[in-house]
Amino acid sequence: MSVTTGERKESASCPMDFILRMLMGPWTTYILYNLKTHGPQRFGELKRRVQGISAKMLTERLRTLEGAGLVRRDYEATIPPKVTYSLTQRGHELDEVMGTLAEIGTRWEAEDAARRAVRAAELKAAE
Amino acid sequence: MSVTTGERKESASCPMDFILRMLMGPWTTYILYNLKTHGPQRFGELKRRVQGISAKMLTERLRTLEGAGLVRRDYEATIPPKVTYSLTQRGHELDEVMGTLAEIGTRWEAEDAARRAVRAAELKAAE
DNA sequence: GCTAGTAGGTACGGATTCGTAACCAACGAG
DNA sequence: CTCGTTGGTTACGAATCCGTACCTACTAGC
Numbered sequence: 588m589s590v591t592t593g594e595r596k597e598s599a600s601c602p603m604d605f606i607l608r609m610l611m612g613p614w615t616t617y618i619l620y621n622l623k624t625h626g627p628q629r630f631g632e633l634k635r636r637v638q639g640i641s642a643k644m645l646t647e648r649l650r651t652l653e654g655a656g657l658v659r660r661d662y663e664a665t666i667p668p669k670v671t672y673s674l675t676q677r678g679h680e681l682d683e684v685m686g687t688l689a690e691i692g693t694r695w696e697a698e699d700a701a702r703r704a705v706r707a708a709e710l711k712a713a714e
Numbered sequence: 715m716s717v718t719t720g721e722r723k724e725s726a727s728c729p730m731d732f733i734l735r736m737l738m739g740p741w742t743t744y745i746l747y748n749l750k751t752h753g754p755q756r757f758g759e760l761k762r763r764v765q766g767i768s769a770k771m772l773t774e775r776l777r778t779l780e781g782a783g784l785v786r787r788d789y790e791a792t793i794p795p796k797v798t799y800s801l802t803q804r805g806h807e808l809d810e811v812m813g814t815l816a817e818i819g820t821r822w823e824a825e826d827a828a829r830r831a832v833r834a835a836e837l838k839a840a841e
Numbered sequence: 842g843c844t845a846g847t848a849g850g851t852a853c854g855g856a857t858t859c860g861t862a863a864c865c866a867a868c869g870a871g
Numbered sequence: 872c873t874c875g876t877t878g879g880t881t882a883c884g885a886a887t888c889c890g891t892a893c894c895t896a897c898t899a900g901c
Contacts, residue, residue: 601743601747602818602819602820602822602823603743603812603815603816604744604819605819605822605823606815606818606819606822607734607737607743610730610734610738611734611735611737611738613858613859616728616734617728620728629877629878630877630879631876631877634878641859641860641861642878642879642880643859643861643879643880643881644859644860645879646878646879646880647859656822662878665877666866666868666869666877667867667868667869667876667877667878668867668877668878669877670877670878670879680818681818683814684811684814684815684818685730687810687811688729688733688734688811689729689730691729691733691807691808691811692730692731692732692733693729695729695732695733696729696732740888740889756847756848757847757848758847761848768889768890769849769850770849770850770889770890770891771889771890773848773849773850774889789848793847793896793897794846794848794896794899795848795897796847797847797848
């Protein structure tokens with residue numbers, strides 16, 4: 588599947604698919620999360636915060652997000668150049684869903700951890 | 715990124731990432747959507763409905779979803795075997811988010827279409 | 842005996858992806 | 872005159888993904 592370029596053959600009739608393709612792609616959620624919580628940021632700042640991402644990936648993801656209208660790119664042709672990225676209004680429309688997803692994800696992780704703990708305790712008791 | 719197997723190195727501190735990895739993976743949304751709207755289904759039924767998917771992919775995705783606790787697999791060792799898949803309670807917890815995502819996706823698609831139409835009209839008027 | 846259908850598993854291979862490393866342009870500092 | 876900074880781009884290569892094709896075991900139907 589092409590996470591980056593959008594549809595592969597036919598995305599036919601699943602609007603979720605389009606939007607999830609956007610949100611997915613390796614670093615996307617980290618980028619959006621950072622732009623949301625820390626506000627507009629310059630390229631280097633963002634790169635430093637999204638630990639481990641390469642300039643190439645960051646550029647590519649930002650271009651994709653920009654193309655989808657989720658992120659705005661402000662370029663100042665100073666020397667050295669200054670490029671600031673920020674969430675667009677459309678980008679902020681995802682705040683709520685992302686919040687919900689994060690909440691569910693967190694809950695599930697906690698539940699899974701609890702379940703593992705119980706199972707471990709049972710195993711120990713069965714010794 | 716490994717959509718299928720979950721984290722690659724560190725998913726560190728982004729619960730959205732975990733859950734989106736689940737929802738993503740090529741056919742996942744189609745599968746969940748079908749299980750949600752058409753209820754529990756057998757393997758072949760599902761395969762027929764999720765048009766174009768290969769048995770391999772369907773099996774793999776279902777196993778992943780099962781592993782994440784979103785889908786339940788009921789196996790009856792009749793001849794021929796009968797395997798029914800259904801959403802678990804956890805699977806249904808995503809109903810609302812998926813609905814919201816679908817709504818946003820649909821709206822954006824419509825907005826984009828409208829914008830393209832306007833642009834096309836402008837181009838035509840400028841001839 | 843041959844085919845179809847059920848629910849997959851396995852092997853291969855082309856395409857895609859993503860990380861690494863190198864490079865670029867302009868300029869200010871030393 | 873070289874170095875560092877910013878915001879990238881490009882080339883390469885290894886890893887991964889996912890579709891195709893073929894295999895299983897069993898039975899029913901012709």
